[in-house]
Amino acid sequence: MHSYAARRARLLAHMPPGAVAVLPTAPEVTRNSDSEYLYRHDSYFYYLTGFAEPESVLVLVAARGSEPACSILFCRQKNLEREIWDGFRHGPEGARAAFGFDAAHAIEDLDGEISKLLADAPALYYALGSAVDAQVKLWLANVRRMARTGVTPPASAVDLLPLLDEMRLFKDADEQATMLRAATISSQAHARAMRASRPGMYEYEIEAELLYEFRRNGAQAPAYNSIVAAGANACVLHYSANNAQSRDGDLILIDAGCELDGYASDITRTYPVNGRFSAPQKRLYELVLAAQSAALQAIIPGLPYAGVHEAAVQVLAQGMLDLGLLNQDAHGGIADIVANKSYLQFYMHGTGHWLGMDVHDVGQYRDTAAEGKPSRPLRADMVLTVEPGIYVRPAEGVPEEYWNIGIRIEDDVLVTPNGHTMLSAAAPKTVAEIEQLMQQQ
Structure with missing residues (x-):
């Protein structure tokens, strides 16, 4: 757990104050009919989290002023019925405690929570040109709708992967x-x-x-x-x-x-x-x-x-x-x-x-x-x-x-x-x- 937290801290040190980074894990992939390929996490996501469950997103917020840096995990909720069929789930609270995140939420809460985090953030770091692009547009649109409250969306988008590539090397x-x-x-x-x-x-x-x-x-x-x-x-x-x-x-x-x-x-x-x-x-x-x-x-x-x-x-x-x-x-x-x-x-x-x-x-x-x-x-x-x-x-x-x-x-x-x-x-x-x-x- 210490290694993953240290990596997150190193990445955050490269980001300007208040900047936000978003990194999802890999999706599950259907093999045929109702059978799926053996699940394998996204390497970048796992490098920073050690968390191997699907339907998960890591959000990092760089320190700004008196506000400390923060690492937040969005993941599947505990579901005892699904665990009978598919196996153990940590759930947000269990994942936060086991993997050293500052906070954790249900994956269903991602869109609402991240719009708040992006308000007045100077930059958004994510994998440019990836499947996340469509979600980013929705998040930024939500922030723009909040303009009447005085907040602004991130002024720039930065490709997150080159930073992680150099770390992983x-x-x-x-x-x-x-x-x-x-x-x-x-x-x-x-x-x-x-x-x-x-x-x-x-x-x-x-x-x-x-x-x-x-x-x-x-x-x-x-x-x-x-x-x-x-x-x-x-x-x-x-x-x-x-x-x-x-x-x-x-x-x-x-x-x-x-x-x-x-x-x-x-x-x-x-x-x-x-x-x-x-x-x-x-x-x-x-x-x-x-x-x-x-x-x-x-x-x-x-x-x-x-x-x-x-x-x-x-x-x-x-x-x-x-x-x-x-x-x-x-x-x-x-x-x-x-x-x-x-x-x-x-x-x-x-x-x-x-x-x-x-x-x-x-x-x-x-x-x-x-x-x-x-x-x-x-x-x-x-x-x-x-x-x-x-x-x-x-x-x-x-x-x-x-x-x-x-x-x-x-x-x-x-x-x-x-x-x-x-x-x-x-x-x-x-x-x-x-x-x-x-x-x-």
């Missing part, structure tokens, strides 16, 4: 502990999948091993749709069918991570379904592993975020030449391959992204305040993924021994004051580690 100690636990659970799930795999298994059978390990260890859900890709399917970056049968000699690429207490993990491992890398598979795998090692060495506070990708590309480009995937006569040397982006034939995505409450988490990758918008420098308490890969589709001039091999290696990394630490270190990664583990089938 830096993880506090509680967040780091949760993300380490999530990454550890996911690492154990990847190891379980490796031990269970054997030729002839369907991708969904291997996926079931992951899901079991997630839930067995207390994770609430996958952080995203798991990718379990056998053989040529691994060359499809966002493969999702997970219904093919593996064959002896296939590599299995698994991109999967759990969500724990609102925070995502994101790990990819690639391994031979029969427990032994072939020589061509091993050569490509060691290349991707070397690219990741180079990228990790670039994770130092003060160095640019873009340097992580650049380091990986240098190693991959050299490897593509060494292994004959690219031809020096046709593509030139390393500098030419990088400048002309010839490597995109086999490596067509970035080397990572921010990680946090969302698997592709919020935060700018460039310093938008600086001239030219250069890559922003890495800072302690950022969390990012590092995920180089190589994907070889059949093509003229490409050695056939590498055809239909897709490899990605991805880890979750916390930037520390002196470098970085690997949150997903428990997931087997080297050829020796993987082959040794798979002998335990």
Whole structure:
């Protein structure tokens, strides 16, 4: 509870005296007929509240004069009959006491109460261009109707999300502990999948091993749709069918991570379904592993975020030449391959992204305040993924021994004051580690 209150206080400190911020949680979504998708709160809302119930809105009012800052929750009322069907509800008073709000009201009272709060407020902060726009128009119209009493509506509307994005980019100690636990659970799930795999298994059978390990260890859900890709399917970056049968000699690429207490993990491992890398598979795998090692060495506070990708590309480009995937006569040397982006034939995505409450988490990758918008420098308490890969589709001039091999290696990394630490270190990664583990089938 203390962490959420501290975050609210930090946000309020960025707002001018008397300004009001409004932040709703996510709506429930119908799956089909009268069935709904498993509910998942809005990340911004949860970041400031820790409150996971639907039909909820947070309102913050910055201090002004002798009036202190105030955090107000609007949520569902207690309803014992609905709780029989749908489960426990805190209700306004219970939520206020449990989550440290200054006040709480029934969600039905939102329109009336907020019109009063917006009277004479200098600014309104909310997610501009979102579904809240329509409600904001109604609220401002209500305030204007109060003009005869001498009050005025907010003079400006400010986008709330950029402020929260910058806050969320830096993880506090509680967040780091949760993300380490999530990454550890996911690492154990990847190891379980490796031990269970054997030729002839369907991708969904291997996926079931992951899901079991997630839930067995207390994770609430996958952080995203798991990718379990056998053989040529691994060359499809966002493969999702997970219904093919593996064959002896296939590599299995698994991109999967759990969500724990609102925070995502994101790990990819690639391994031979029969427990032994072939020589061509091993050569490509060691290349991707070397690219990741180079990228990790670039994770130092003060160095640019873009340097992580650049380091990986240098190693991959050299490897593509060494292994004959690219031809020096046709593509030139390393500098030419990088400048002309010839490597995109086999490596067509970035080397990572921010990680946090969302698997592709919020935060700018460039310093938008600086001239030219250069890559922003890495800072302690950022969390990012590092995920180089190589994907070889059949093509003229490409050695056939590498055809239909897709490899990605991805880890979750916390930037520390002196470098970085690997949150997903428990997931087997080297050829020796993987082959040794798979002998335990």
